[in-house]
Amino acid sequence: MELVSKSSNNPYRRYYHCGYAVSKKLSNDNHTFKWVDEAYLDEIEALKMKNASLAAKLETVTMERNEFERIVFENVQMKLEKEIFERVEEALVESSSTMKKMMVVVVVLCMGMVGFSKLFG
Known part of the structure; x- marks a missing residue:
């Protein structure tokens, strides 16, 4: 799932995150996370x-x-x-x-x- 960062360090930077982790609102779960530009x-x-x-x-x-x-x-x-x-x-x-x-x-x-x-x- 592609999301947009709301952090102050990376504002509006797009990233990929595991849909399961997002749906369960898990934090620090070691699920797949990658910045879109790095993924490209x-x-x-x-x-x-x-x-x-x-x-x-x-x-x-x-x-x-x-x-x-x-x-x-x-x-x-x-x-x-x-x-x-x-x-x-x-x-x-x-x-x-x-x-x-x-x-x-x-x-x-x-x-x-x-x-x-x-x-x-």
Whole structure:
């Protein structure tokens, strides 16, 4: 409960006091009493500590995420390189096979031309 001081030392200064103590008009009861301005300062300090803790956790999570992203990137890069290599190998095998066929056709045509030139020449 928030109250206003009526003392001569702290006139009109706001403070918190336990509602139970106020309702029973207890004095010197060791119940919670705190000046409002001090309570705000304590709350600000507690929030600063919590903020620092959250910042540290965020930094840890960010570092872990960066590491995870690096690993994923490397894995994707390796898979892409492997796939490109396999496609290049397939293209080389296919072009080699096509070249062999073309060479056979060229040799057969050359032999045919030589044969025809000897026949008609």
